[in-house]
Amino acid sequence: MDQARSRSSPPLVSRTTAVDEPGFAAAFDALSAPRTVWSAPDDALVIGGGAAATLTAAGSDRFASIREAATELFEAGDVHAGTEAARPRVFGGFAFHEGACDGDPWGPFPEARFVLPRTQLTVADNGTWLTVNAVGADADAAAVEDRLAREVERFAALGDADHGAVDGSAARSPRPGISESRRTTSREAWRESVGAAVDRIRDGDLRKVVLAQALEADLAADFPRAATLERLAEKYPDCHRYWFEPAAGESAFFGATPERLVSLRGRTVETDALAGTTGRGETPTEDEWLARELLDDEKNVHEHELVAETVRHQLEPFAASVSAGERRVRRLATVQHLHTPITAELDADRHVLDLVEALHPTPAVGGLPPDRALATIRETEPFDRGWYAAPVGWIDAAGNGAFAVAIRSAVASRRRATLFAGVGIVSDSDPDREWDEVQLKYRPILDELEADAGVDSAD
Numbered sequence: 001m002d003q004a005r006s007r008s009s010p011p012l013v014s015r016t017t018a019v020d021e022p023g024f025a026a027a028f029d030a031l032s033a034p035r036t037v038w039s040a041p042d043d044a045l046v047i048g049g050g051a052a053a054t055l056t057a058a059g060s061d062r063f064a065s066i067r068e069a070a071t072e073l074f075e076a077g078d079v080h081a082g083t084e085a086a087r088p089r090v091f092g093g094f095a096f097h098e099g100a101c102d103g104d105p106w107g108p109f110p111e112a113r114f115v116l117p118r119t120q121l122t123v124a125d126n127g128t129w130l131t132v133n134a135v136g137a138d139a140d141a142a143a144v145e146d147r148l149a150r151e152v153e154r155f156a157a158l159g160d161a162d163h164g165a166v167d168g169s170a171a172r173s174p175r176p177g178i179s180e181s182r183r184t185t186s187r188e189a190w191r192e193s194v195g196a197a198v199d200r201i202r203d204g205d206l207r208k209v210v211l212a213q214a215l216e217a218d219l220a221a222d223f224p225r226a227a228t229l230e231r232l233a234e235k236y237p238d239c240h241r242y243w244f245e246p247a248a249g250e251s252a253f254f255g256a257t258p259e260r261l262v263s264l265r266g267r268t269v270e271t272d273a274l275a276g277t278t279g280r281g282e283t284p285t286e287d288e289w290l291a292r293e294l295l296d297d298e299k300n301v302h303e304h305e306l307v308a309e310t311v312r313h314q315l316e317p318f319a320a321s322v323s324a325g326e327r328r329v330r331r332l333a334t335v336q337h338l339h340t341p342i343t344a345e346l347d348a349d350r351h352v353l354d355l356v357e358a359l360h361p362t363p364a365v366g367g368l369p370p371d372r373a374l375a376t377i378r379e380t381e382p383f384d385r386g387w388y389a390a391p392v393g394w395i396d397a398a399g400n401g402a403f404a405v406a407i408r409s410a411v412a413s414r415r416r417a418t419l420f421a422g423v424g425i426v427s428d429s430d431p432d433r434e435w436d437e438v439q440l441k442y443r444p445i446l447d448e449l450e451a452d453a454g455v456d457s458a459d
């Protein structure tokens, strides 16, 4: 088992200053690899470039190892941040399970990897901030301040957001188009796997399992990284959007997920149960009809309640109180989901990774009982999940953080993308309907790859 390690060692120096907001694409392109993008509906947009420190880990203790490495990294900091969101945070993610990164396209991805960006742009409610971080031998306050001054000049030369692409006003790279695509799972194999899972559920051996597929697409043109992220931001403003580049090579893991795993600020925990799916209607009336049908559908409500119940139950050992809101429908651009917001107050100070480890994988992406569901996933799926459906997010010096479940995601390199999508299987799941639901869940990413997905109205 690997131990987490920081490639450089503390102390950490961090300097931040307010800047004008540059266009998203210009800022993204101006930053060097490995790049990080993190954006949550209730949080700042962060675009990071380079790595002042990299924490990696593998194996079953990867959560604890990253927690220790982050604590060590943040132990001694000389930090001047203009705003909370620009304080040093490490951004990254975990593999779904041990060994999940063994095969393609996960080669460059460790089982856990977090980066403290060397240069970071933070677009917060109270302004836009440029931060320069340094750790170890580079961590000299005067040198960091000099570098910040140079970065401020470099970013000022990029132009501001009003003349950039962040508001969709600049010319953008078109969608690349797909020249060829391959499924990991044939319809026949899918029917068999779902049928076998349903049999096991009816026999009482399992209660629920989430089975996924992957779709590999060869791109007809270079993958337009910044333009894809901008379009996802416009179409999925209420989702967590993320982009992680491993240190070497040109691949990135990215997506726009509606599912928060957990956020912790102080002792306040927020999480979501999200499971149970239907499509979007052609008209507002049809949308409403589908939403009502979803709320009343026994199979979907059961699938959802297993998640809500488990999340509440998993939080209880940590919490002084746990409360769940009303079950409702969450409407996204391509699908509608059953959603229950859940909040808790902790009984003691905790690190966000304690909660991440306790909650992952929720039955929205794993199943019940967890061990049997995980074994079924490993035996059934003919591909490696890697970081798909696993926790991605950030951690700060206080042990606060926010993590999302990395669904509606893909790994993309210059000319290839591998997409992932899964569905919850319960006792009355129908393989063909579940197949259709997988195709629907590919849409957020597929729409950005297919050349004929519609004219980019922003151009």
Ligand SMILES: C=C(O[C@H]1C=CC=C(C(=O)O)[C@@H]1O)C(=O)O
Binding pocket: 210, 212, 259, 274, 275, 276, 277, 337, 363, 364, 365, 389, 407, 408, 420, 421, 422, 423, 424, 441
């Ligand atoms: C596993 C995925 O979705 C989960 C989240 C929301 C709804 C789900 C469902 O209805 O099956 C899944 O549990 C995915 O999008 O790959």
